[in-house]
Amino acid sequence: MSGSRRRFIQDTAFLGASVLGLAEALRGNTPENDPQTAREMEQGRHHSPYGRPKKKPAPVAPAGPDPWLPMLTPDLPDLPHEMDGAVKVFHLVAEPVKRKIAPFKTMDAWGYNGTCPGPTIQVQQGERVRLILENRLPESTSIHWHGLEVPIEQDGVPWISQKPIAPGEKYSYEFTVHQEGTFFYHSHGAMQEMMGMVGFFVAHPERAYKPRADHDFGVILQEWAVLPNNSVPNTAGMEFNWLTFNGVSAPAITPMIARLGSRVRMRIINMGMDHHPIHLHGNQFVLTGTEGGRAPESTWYPMNTVLVGVAQARVVEFDAKYPGSWMVHCHLPHHMMNNMMDLLRDRAIETASSTDAKALSQMQTLANSVPFEHVHHSPIAENANSVPGFPQDAFMEMGMDEAVAKPEVHGLPPNWSAGMMGMMTLVRVLPDKEYEEMMARIKEGKKEQTPEHHHES
Numbered sequence: 491m492s493g494s495r496r497r498f499i500q501d502t503a504f505l506g507a508s509v510l511g512l513a514e515a516l517r518g519n520t521p522e523n524d525p526q527t528a529r530e531m532e533q534g535r536h537h538s539p540y541g542r543p544k545k546k547p548a549p550v551a552p553a554g555p556d557p558w559l560p561m562l563t564p565d566l567p568d569l570p571h572e573m574d575g576a577v578k579v580f581h582l583v584a585e586p587v588k589r590k591i592a593p594f595k596t597m598d599a600w601g602y603n604g605t606c607p608g609p610t611i612q613v614q615q616g617e618r619v620r621l622i623l624e625n626r627l628p629e630s631t632s633i634h635w636h637g638l639e640v641p642i643e644q645d646g647v648p649w650i651s652q653k654p655i656a657p658g659e660k661y662s663y664e665f666t667v668h669q670e671g672t673f674f675y676h677s678h679g680a681m682q683e684m685m686g687m688v689g690f691f692v693a694h695p696e697r698a699y700k701p702r703a704d705h706d707f708g709v710i711l712q713e714w715a716v717l718p719n720n721s722v723p724n725t726a727g728m729e730f731n732w733l734t735f736n737g738v739s740a741p742a743i744t745p746m747i748a749r750l751g752s753r754v755r756m757r758i759i760n761m762g763m764d765h766h767p768i769h770l771h772g773n774q775f776v777l778t779g780t781e782g783g784r785a786p787e788s789t790w791y792p793m794n795t796v797l798v799g800v801a802q803a804r805v806v807e808f809d810a811k812y813p814g815s816w817m818v819h820c821h822l823p824h825h826m827m828n829n830m831m832d833l834l835r836d837r838a839i840e841t842a843s844s845t846d847a848k849a850l851s852q853m854q855t856l857a858n859s860v861p862f863e864h865v866h867h868s869p870i871a872e873n874a875n876s877v878p879g880f881p882q883d884a885f886m887e888m889g890m891d892e893a894v895a896k897p898e899v900h901g902l903p904p905n906w907s908a909g910m911m912g913m914m915t916l917v918r919v920l921p922d923k924e925y926e927e928m929m930a931r932i933k934e935g936k937k938e939q940t941p942e943h944h945h946e947s
């Protein structure tokens with residue numbers, strides 16, 4: 491870069507900072523009473539519109555990073571860590587995993603540390619991390635830190651930045667997280683990705699985002715092609731019949747619980763073959779971040795459907811002003827169903843000849859294999875079979891409240907589960923008293939539960 495060009499860029503940066511400084515002064519937010527700005531000034535990163543300050547600003551105690559609000563990933567655990575000096579050390583185990591995605595469907599997927607997707611990693615901007623990967627898969631693997639700016643030798647691409655990690659081997663990644671935002675970790679093998687090898691890597695900001703959120707939830711979008719009577723996803727298939735949030739299909743997905751009047755953040759990441767328009771009922775949200783970090787507030791505008799493309803992260807926030815159990819779901823019609831292929835099979839062969847009795851017996855057959863006693867579906871007309879196009883949604887909905895019961899669904903109306911399939915969950919906005927009761931119920935429920943653990947070996 492030529493000297494004059496560099497100077498031009500410096501001057502431009504100077505001008506930008508000056509305008510910013512002026513705006514701050516006009517708002518009464520002078521650099522002197524803003525500790526962060528004062529510190530920046532001390533470090534020479536901030537330029538006053540009136541030149542350098544005459545007297546040095548009063549020394550500011552080195553403020554530590556802000557405390558952060560942990561993100562909750564429904565139906566997935568967090569990955570614990572230990573400290574080695576100032577380094578946060580995480581242990582990841584890549585391995586085959588049995589994942590129960592619905593009361594009547596368990597998949598043989600691949601994941602990390604007994605879950606699929608893998609456990610959530612949470613760190614704070616500025617921290618140094620060491621991530622030790624043990625490969626218990628029958629083939630080589632590696633981990634890519636999606637969106638993180640790491641040295642090339644930490645990038646996790648086999649043969650380009652490292653040797654593949656052979657079965658039985660361990661490999662250590664180490665880097666400093668200088669960014670904030672919503673990132674992923676995932677295998678860099680395409681088929682391994684489709685077997686489920688992905689997880690959240692959240693870097694909380696050194697300085698808290700404004701406005702602060704009271705709840706922070708994470709959702710991983712995945713899709714699976716599982717042929718009838720199979721448990722292993724067809725990773726080359728494009729006909730997806732199981733759609734999951736955090737590795738579970740509705741109605742088995744655990745609802746998100748928020749306090750009325752709070753600010754709710756949702757981080758959604760997508761590891762699949764399709765883009766998913768994620769829609770929130772009854773509220774507007776703003777897009778506050780992407781896979782690249784926080785978006786400036788000047789870019790926020792109201793919306794209620796956010797398209798989460800493959801490999802993208804979308805972070806939205808809203809004020810929970812309205813009590814109720816509000817749906818959050820992918821709006822692609824075929825992504826609001828479970829095991830679509832199987833259910834459509836009969837109808838494809840016998841168009842418009844399904845009877846109520848036949849449908850009930852089919853549903854009961856399935857119900858018998860899972861722990862619930864009754865099947866419920868919406869009423870149909872007496873002449874239903876004489877109407878071209880019938881059935882459409884009839885017989886697709888199946889209540890299974892008992893099979894998916896958990897504290898977070900307490901108080902939902904009977905047969906609530908019949909209306910929920912595929913990529914679909916609820917944000918339950920509860921007034922103070924109900925919220926407190928719910929939290930107590932969840933705490934109690936956690937105590938009763940024996941931890942679910944599915945190690946293959």
Ligand SMILES: [Cu+2]
Nearest residue numbers: 766820822825
């Ligand atoms: Cu979708």
